[in-house]
Each structure stands twice: as C-alpha cells, then as structure tokens.
Amino acid sequence: MNARDEILSRVRRALDGVEPGYAVPPAPRIAPLADVVGHFAERVADYKAIVERCPADELAARVAAALPEGARVVVPAGLSVDLPGADEDGAGGRVFDAYELDAYDAVVTEARVGIAETGTIVLDHGPGQGRRAISLVPDLHVCIVRADQVVPDVPDAMPLLDPARPHTWISGPSATSDIELDRVEGVHGPRTLHVLLVDP
Amino acid sequence: MTGTFVGMPAFPKAAHEALGNAQLRHNLAHATGTIRAKRQRLVDEVNENSDWEELRLAGAGVKEAALRDLGTQLELLESTLTANGATVHWARDAAEANAIVASIAKGHGVDEVVKVKSMVTQEIGLNEALEAEGIAAWETDLAELIVQLGHDLPSHILVPAIHRNRSEIREIFLTEMGAVGRPAPDDLTDEPAVLAAAARAHLREKFLRAKVGVSGANFAVADTGTLVVVESEGNGRMCLTLPEVLISVVGIEKVVPTWDGLDPLLRLLPRSSTGERMNPYTSTWSGVTPGDGPQEVHVVLLDNGRTNALADEVGRQALRCIRCSACLNVCPVYERTGGHAYGSVYPGPIGAILNPLLKGPGSDEQVDSLPYASSLCGACFEVCPVLIDIPSVLVDLRAQVVDAHRGGVPKVEALAFKGAAVALSDSRKLAFGERFTKIGLRLARRVGASKWTSARDLPPAPRESFRTWWKRTDGGRR
Numbered sequence: 001m002n003a004r005d006e007i008l009s010r011v012r013r014a015l016d017g018v019e020p021g022y023a024v025p026p027a028p029r030i031a032p033l034a035d036v037v038g039h040f041a042e043r044v045a046d047y048k049a050i051v052e053r054c055p056a057d058e059l060a061a062r063v064a065a066a067l068p069e070g071a072r073v074v075v076p077a078g079l080s081v082d083l084p085g086a087d088e089d090g091a092g093g094r095v096f097d098a099y100e101l102d103a104y105d106a107v108v109t110e111a112r113v114g115i116a117e118t119g120t121i122v123l124d125h126g127p128g129q130g131r132r133a134i135s136l137v138p139d140l141h142v143c144i145v146r147a148d149q150v151v152p153d154v155p156d157a158m159p160l161l162d163p164a165r166p167h168t169w170i171s172g173p174s175a176t177s178d179i180e181l182d183r184v185e186g187v188h189g190p191r192t193l194h195v196l197l198v199d200p
Numbered sequence: 201m202t203g204t205f206v207g208m209p210a211f212p213k214a215a216h217e218a219l220g221n222a223q224l225r226h227n228l229a230h231a232t233g234t235i236r237a238k239r240q241r242l243v244d245e246v247n248e249n250s251d252w253e254e255l256r257l258a259g260a261g262v263k264e265a266a267l268r269d270l271g272t273q274l275e276l277l278e279s280t281l282t283a284n285g286a287t288v289h290w291a292r293d294a295a296e297a298n299a300i301v302a303s304i305a306k307g308h309g310v311d312e313v314v315k316v317k318s319m320v321t322q323e324i325g326l327n328e329a330l331e332a333e334g335i336a337a338w339e340t341d342l343a344e345l346i347v348q349l350g351h352d353l354p355s356h357i358l359v360p361a362i363h364r365n366r367s368e369i370r371e372i373f374l375t376e377m378g379a380v381g382r383p384a385p386d387d388l389t390d391e392p393a394v395l396a397a398a399a400r401a402h403l404r405e406k407f408l409r410a411k412v413g414v415s416g417a418n419f420a421v422a423d424t425g426t427l428v429v430v431e432s433e434g435n436g437r438m439c440l441t442l443p444e445v446l447i448s449v450v451g452i453e454k455v456v457p458t459w460d461g462l463d464p465l466l467r468l469l470p471r472s473s474t475g476e477r478m479n480p481y482t483s484t485w486s487g488v489t490p491g492d493g494p495q496e497v498h499v500v501l502l503d504n505g506r507t508n509a510l511a512d513e514v515g516r517q518a519l520r521c522i523r524c525s526a527c528l529n530v531c532p533v534y535e536r537t538g539g540h541a542y543g544s545v546y547p548g549p550i551g552a553i554l555n556p557l558l559k560g561p562g563s564d565e566q567v568d569s570l571p572y573a574s575s576l577c578g579a580c581f582e583v584c585p586v587l588i589d590i591p592s593v594l595v596d597l598r599a600q601v602v603d604a605h606r607g608g609v610p611k612v613e614a615l616a617f618k619g620a621a622v623a624l625s626d627s628r629k630l631a632f633g634e635r636f637t638k639i640g641l642r643l644a645r646r647v648g649a650s651k652w653t654s655a656r657d658l659p660p661a662p663r664e665s666f667r668t669w670w671k672r673t674d675g676g677r678r
Contacts, residue, residue, distance in 0.1 A: 004278075004290040007452065007503045011271045014511035020269035024261035027464040028254040043477065095491070098408045098442050118467075118478035131492040132441040132483075136434065155463045163424035163459045164284075166489050169482035174434040177474060178343035178359055179366055179392040180227070181234045187342060187396050188403065189434020189481060 030153050036116045040150045041197055043119025047172020048185050049193040056198050059144065063108055066142045066194045071105040074138060076130025081144070083108060089134050101133055106140035107190075112167075113157045114150035114197075119172070121145055121195065122157060124165045132166055141190035143170070146198045204325060205353060208543030210569035215537040224363050228538050231362045232529045238475025239526060239583070246471070258464035260587040263520035266422070266455045270510065273422045273455045274501065280425025284487025286497040291449075297502050298329035301414065301447050304498055305335050308445055310411050316429060316436045317341035318416030319357060319523055320449050322545040324504060326414070336380075337414065338406050340435035342399050349376040355539030355547065357525035358473055363538050366390040377402050403435065413443035413494065417450045418522065419465060420499075423458050426486045427499065430469060430479050440483050446494035451502050453510075453519040465522060468585035473524040505558030514596040515557040520586040521550055527580035527590060533573055542570060549580035553593045561597055562604025571597035634665035 001009070033039050045051045054062045060081050067073055073086040074096065086108065089096055096104075110128035111121045121143055123129045135141055151157050161167060174189030185191065208214060218224060246252045266273050278288045291297035305313055313330065315321065315337050327337040327348075339348045346361040347354050350372045354360030361369070373384040373395065382405055384398045415436070419428040427448055429436050440446060456462060470479040488497050509519055528534045528548030539547035543566050546554045552570040559567050571594045580590040602614075623633045638661040664672070672678070 002290070003292045003296060006292060007290055007501070007507065008271055008274065010503065010507035011274065011452070011510060014507050015268065015270065018268050020265075020272070022261065022265040022268050024265050024461070025254070025257045027258035027467070028251045031249040033249075046477075047480070102404070102408055115478075120478045125489075125492060132437065133493070136437050136441055154467050155460075158460050158463050161459075163421065163426045163484070164486050166486070166492060167482075167484040168437065169478070169484075171476070171478035171480050173480065174432070175480045176342045176396055176433045178341070178346070178361060179369055179395055181231050181359065181362075182392045184393045184396045186393075187400055187433035187435070188340070188407070188438055 027155060029155060030117055033116060033152050036152055037147045037150050037197065037199075039152075040114050040116035040119065040145075043116060044114075044121070044172070044195055045119075047119055047175075047193075049172045049195055051195045051197060053197045053199055056200060059196065059198055062196055063142060063144070066196065067106050067108075067140075071140070072103065073106045073108060074101065074104040074134055075108050076128060076134060078127030079108060080110065080128060081108070089130055095131070096134070098133065098137060101137035104138040106142060107135050107138040108142045108144070109135050110144045110146075111149065113160050114145045115152075115154055115157050116150055117153040120154075120157075121170045122161065123168045123170065124161060125168070126165065132168060135168065136189060139190055140192045140194065141170075141173075142194045142196065144196050144198060147200060150197075204328060205543050205545065208540075208566055210566045211541055211543070211573045212569060214541035214543060215533075215573070218537045218541045221538075223365070224538050225536060227363055227365050228535055231356075231359065232535045235475055235529045239472060239529070242471040242475055242477060255464055255468060256585055256587050259468045259522075259585055260520060262456055262461040262464060263522070263586050264517075266457050266461075267453065267510065267516065267519055269457070270452065270455065273457055274452055277420055277422040277425065277455055278501070280423065281487055281499055282425075284425040286425070286487040286499050289498060289500045291500050291502045291504070293504050294324035295329075297324050297449055297500050297504070298326055300498075300500050301326060301449065302330055302333045302335065304445065304447055305330065305412050306333065308412055310335065312336040312338060312406070312410070313412040313414045313447075314338050314340055314406055314410040314439045314443065315344075316413070316415035316431065316439045317344050317360075318414075318449065319545055320416045320451050320502060321414065322354065324449070324502070326449070338380075338403070340403050340407070340439060341431075342396060342433060342435075345399055345403070346372060349373065349380070353540055354545060356528060357523050357546070357548070357550075358528075359525075360539075363540070366392060366395065369395055373398055373402075381406060403438075407435075407438040407442055410439070410443045412445045412447065413439035415439060415446065415448045417448050417454055418469070419456045419462060420450050420454045421456050421459050421462065424486055426459065426484050428462065428482065428484045430466075430482050432474065432480045434481055437481055437483055440485065441493045443494055445496040445498070447498040447500065449500045449502055451504070452506050453521075469522050469524055472526040472583065472585040505560075508560055509554070509557035512557055515553060515593050517588050518550065518553050518557055518590075518593060520588055521554065522586060524585055525550075526583040526585065530579040530583050532575060532577060532579070537573075542573065544570075549574060549590045549594075550588070553588075553590055553597060556597050556601070557593075561600040568601045568604070571601060631665075631667055634667060637661045637665065
C-alpha cells in the first residue's frame with residue numbers, strides 16, 4: 001500500500017465507531033465598540049507602530065512626509081497616491097528581485113482590512129498592495145488604511161478576505177521576545193511600521 | 201548543527217541534573233513568570249468585552265470537528281491544495297518525510313535551504329537528515345538560530361533558547377556566526393536589540409540568495425487548500441516569500457475544516473502563546489500565486505505516530521494542540537526542570553502526553569517516564585486554549601505504562617498495593633495489620649520504598665492505631 005492509502009486507512013481504523021459531524025459552538029463576539037477607528041488606532045500604536053490619522057485631502061503630503069529625505073522608495077502598481085521619485089514594481093514588465101528590493105529604504109502600500117480589537121492590518125496583495133516581497137524587504141513600511149476598511153474584530157474580517165489570495169496579517173513592526181522574553185521591535189521584517197489612517 | 205534528543209535518560213535522572221543548574225532555574229523562573237503575567241492580562245482583557253471560556257470552547261470545537269472527520273478532511277485538503285497548484289506528498293514516518301524533502305531540494309541542485317521555525321521538522325530530525333545529504337538547513341528564527349549556533353537543543357516550544365541568558369547568547373554569536381556566514385560585529389554587546397540586529401545582518405544574505413524554503417504550518421484549511429504560518433520576526437515571511445521553491449511539512453492533525461474556523465484559533469493562539477493580542481505576522485497562502493512568491497509549492501502530510509494518538513480514545517484530544525506552550529509556562533515541574541529533561545522537542549505537560557501517544561506506551565523507558573513528570577495539579581488544563589484535559593490523559597497513560605509492563609518481576613509499588621488490597625478488603629485483617637504500622641514504616645524507610653523516600657518523608661507512625669485509641673477512650677469520651 002502506498003503512504004497515502006496507508007495513512008488514510010490508519011485514520012479510518014483509529015476513528016472506527018466515532019461519529020463525525022461534531023457541532024462546533026459559535027465563537028463569541030466582542031461587545032460593540034464605541035469608536036471602532038479610534039480603538040484600531042490605539043491598538044496599532046500599542047505595538048510601537050507610528051499611527052497618524054489624516055484627512056483624505058492631505059494623504060499625499062503626509063505620505064511624502066513619512067518618508068525620510070532621500071529615501072529610495074518602491075511602490076506597487078495601483079497605489080492611489082502619486083509619489084514622484086518612487087519606483088513602481090512591475091512597471092514595464094520589470095519586477096525587482098530580492099537583492100534589488102534590499103536596496104530600497106521604504107515601501108508604501110495600501111491594505112485590505114484593519115482589525116480594531118487586535119490592531120491588525122491585513123494585506124491581500126491586490127492592487128495598491130503589491131507582491132508579498134515588496135512590503136517585506138524594505139526597512140520602512142508606510143501603510144495606508146482607510147477608516148471605512150476598519151472592522152471591530154477577527155470574525156468580522158474573515159468573510160471579507162478571499163482565501164484564494166495570499167494574505168499577510170501585520171500587527172506592528174517585526175518583533176522578537178526570544179532573548180529573556182524582552183520584546184525587541186525590528187528583526188527581519190520592516191523595523192518601522194508607519195500607518196496613515198485616512199478619515200473620509 | 202543541532203544535537204538530537206536520541207538516547208536521553210529517563211525524566212527523573214534528566215530532571216535531577218537540570219535541578220542542579222542554578223543559572224537554568226533562574227532563567228526559567230524569570231521567563232515563565234513574565235509570560236504567565238502577560239497572558240493573564242490579555243485573558244482578563246478578553247473577559248471585559250467578550251468571554252474567554254466561550255472562545256476556548258469554540259477553538260476546541262473546530263479542532264475536534266476536524267479530528268473526528270479526519271479521513272474526509274485530509275482527502276479534501278489534498279484535492280484543494282492540488283487544485284491550487286501545490287504538489288501533495290504523504291509520509292508515514294520521519295524517514296519518509298525527510299527523504300521527500302531531501303529529494304526535492306536535490307532536484308533543484310541546492311546545498312542549502314532556509315527554514316521557518318517549525319516543531320514538526322525538529323520532531324522528524326530534518327536538519328540532520330539534510331546534513332547527511334550535504335544540504336545545510338539554516339534556522340532563521342532568532343531562538344532557533346541561537347540553539348543551532350550553540351550546538352544546543354531547544355527547551356521550549358515558543359522560545360527554544362529560554363534556557364540561555366543574554367550574555368551566553370552574545371558569546372555564542374561572537375564565536376559561532378563567522379563559521380557559517382556573516383560574523384557578528386566585534387563590538388557586539390549583550391543588549392537584546394543589538395543581538396537581534398546582529399541576527400538580522402547575519403541572516404539577510406541567506407534570505408536573499410535562498411532558492412528553497414522549508415516550513416511547517418500552524419493550520420491547514422481543508423475547504424480552501426490554505427496553509428497558515430504564525431510568527432513574529434518576519435523570518436517566516438522571508439522563507440515563505442523569497443525562495444522559488446517552498447516545502448511545507450504538515451502533521452495530519454493541523455487540519456481546520458473551513459476558512460472561518462481559523463477565527464477562534466487566531467484569537468486564542470497569540471494570547472495564549474506570546475501574550476499578545478495578535479502576533480506581528482501571519483501568512484496565509486493557497487498553493488501557487490502566479491507572480492507572487494514561490495512558484496513551486498510542496499506540502500508533505502505527515503503521520504509519524506499521529507494515527508496512534510488518534511486511536512487512543514482518551515489521548516486523542518492531544519491532537520487538538522496548537523503548540524502555544526501556555527501549559528509549559530504554568531507547569532510547576534517544567535518551571536523547575538526546563539525543557540531538556542523531557543528528552544523531546546515537545547516538553548512540558550503537552551510533551552508528557554504527546555510523546556507517549558505518538559510513540560506508544562511501553563516503547564522505551566524514557567517515553568514511559570514522561571506521564572509521571574507531573575504533580576497532576578491541573579494548571580495546564582486551566583490555561584489550554586483548546587481544552588485538552590492533560591491531567592486525565594496523564595493518568596490514563598500511567599495505567600497504560602503499567603499495563604505495558606505486566607508480567608516479569610513485579611515492582612515494589614505493585615507489591616505494596618497488592619498488600620494494601622488484601623489488608624483493606626477485610627476489617628479483621630486491617631486491625632491485625634495496624635499493629636505493625638510502626639515496624640512496617642521503619643522497614644519501608646530502610647528498603648522497599650527508598651525510591652519514594654529519597655525525595656519525600658514518610659509520615660511518622662502514630663503511637664497507637666485508631667482502633668486502639670477508640671477502645672481505650674471509648675471514642676474520646678474517657
């Protein structure tokens with residue numbers, strides 16, 4: 001018998017007499033939040049990310065201000081903000097390899113969903129967000145989240161996400177607690193996460 | 201390269217040695233105390249606007265539903281993964297899984313792979329197997345890097361280098377990094393931030409040039425063919441995104457039936473594990489995404505004893521484990537002995553049941569000693585996010601260990617209980633026996649129960665038996 005069939009037959013033997021169809025109790029929801037967007041901003045900031053709320057008409061200026069002077073910036077196709085001087089990944093059919101991305105100081109992307117209770121930003125790597133690699137290799141990630149994208153908690157986010165797409169859930173900058181459980185922000189992922197929360 | 205747990209002594213001997221290490225006990229007490237407090241704060245926070253117990257019930261339910269229907273769920277997972285462009289392999293045991301990974305890596309002509317922290321690849325000894333084939337497996341999680349560079353063994357599920365303090369880590373980085381890549385800077389201090397920066401610089405070149413990545417998975421969603429990896433540092437994202445080829449080794453118990461089923465688990469895991477509302481990074485991918493990430497994706501579905509555990513009616517629930525390590529941090533035994541004493545990549549209370557369940561009680565002395573590495577205080581059950589009743593499984597496994605050793609020379613304990621059964625079965629026999637309590641205890645101290653009394657005191661014998669006292673005082677009236 002091949003490995004597949006043998007494992008499956010062992011599984012069926014092990015479960016002989018066990019009824020499938022176990023009724024899963026529903027997961028509880030959190031009590032309604034008075035200010036979902038404000039809660040999100042607080043919780044993201046708790047992870048030592050930089051969080052700025054800004055009106056829509058100031059977004060371009062605020063993004064530019066979030067980028068250090070002279071920084072090399074990569075952006076995905078479909079970004080709603082025009083950033084003069086930034087290089088677009090995939091423009092003219094040219095995608096950057098890992099070494100080329102490593103030469104960039106910063107990346108600017110949008111997001112798919114914000115989760116208030118956990119302070120989480122979810123990217124589904126669609127237009128305006130780009131391939132997974134571009135929001136990973138540069139050391140500064142400037143992330144634009146629109147207020148109407150923020151939902152209260154994880155169960156509110158799940159139905160908005162298409163599992164066929166790859167997802168990156170981001171809760172603050174890269175971090176580790178591996179040395180004496182002392183939290184250090186910034187290991188391999190972007191060491192700085194700068195969130196621009198856009199009010200309509 | 202990392203050592204192995206093969207040939208470890210049984211728990212009492214290994215624990216005895218660990219208890220003599222004052223540095224280890226200090227590191228452990230600090231670390232487990234810190235993480236316990238962080239977790240508790242978050243559980244209390246959940247209870248302010250929701251219900252932690254209901255969340256645990258939901259999380260346990262999702263895993264239980266998957267396990268009770270595992271055959272169907274695995275076939276579904278195979279078909280969705282395949283439809284998403286992944287290649288699915290099946291491995292009965294460690295050797296088969298290692299051979300599959302090695303052959304894929306060799307097929308691409310590489311002499312190195314980058315690895316996401318993964319319990320299952322440690323369980324099967326993948327690094328050693330790849331090394332034997334001339335392929336270096338670079339651990340990229342900071343703690344795993346510390347363990348690998350230190351030629352050491354992991355001692356905790358979540359923070360495998362918990363037994364090392366900052367000055368030891370600095371020493372390891374200074375002496376070992378240069379031999380396998382970019383050396384640590386000469387002015388390296390023992391500040392955690394400085395040490396983390398050294399690891400970033402050391403590993404960056406390995407991430408950028410890697411052709412093959414190896415990972416495990418925290419969850420595998422059957423109805424969508426999605427794998428999920430939960431991490432903190434971004435090393436996981438690097439390994440899952442930059443290489444051309446990705447190989448994920450996934451235990452068959454990692455199945456979650458539906459995408460929505462991830463919800464309670466993603467809320468439970470980080471809070472129970474690192475004591476955070478959410479871990480910094482969670483990656484999900486469904487096979488191959490054209491133009492984004494690895495374009496060749498393999499998934500190795502591994503048994504390696506899991507079907508043994510599944511066949512155990514009481515122990516089956518251990519397969520719900522999501523490897524959060526909350527049970528380690530609250531365990532009074534783990535806090536004092538540390539992880540190495542358990543002789544496995546799965547230490548602590550969960551290891552004390554998982555190892556015998558995977559390998560089978562009676563398989564060897566080391567495994568058989570594990571169900572006894574507990575005071576049955578129940579703290580592990582109280583914190584488990586998926587409600588694994590570890591104490592009940594421990595007690596059941598103790599019975600199985602005893603059963604596995606029936607026949608042959610009976611143990612002192614067995615003789616003592618046989619004697620007790622005779623004495624307690626009849627009041628006259630008991631009355632007769634009680635006259636000899638003093639002599640019996642004196643004898644027990646000398647010979648029979650020396651294993652018991654080497655670590656505990658036997659109670660002093662009362663001056664007279666209860667019956668004698670009753671007769672003499674007319675039940676306390678005289």
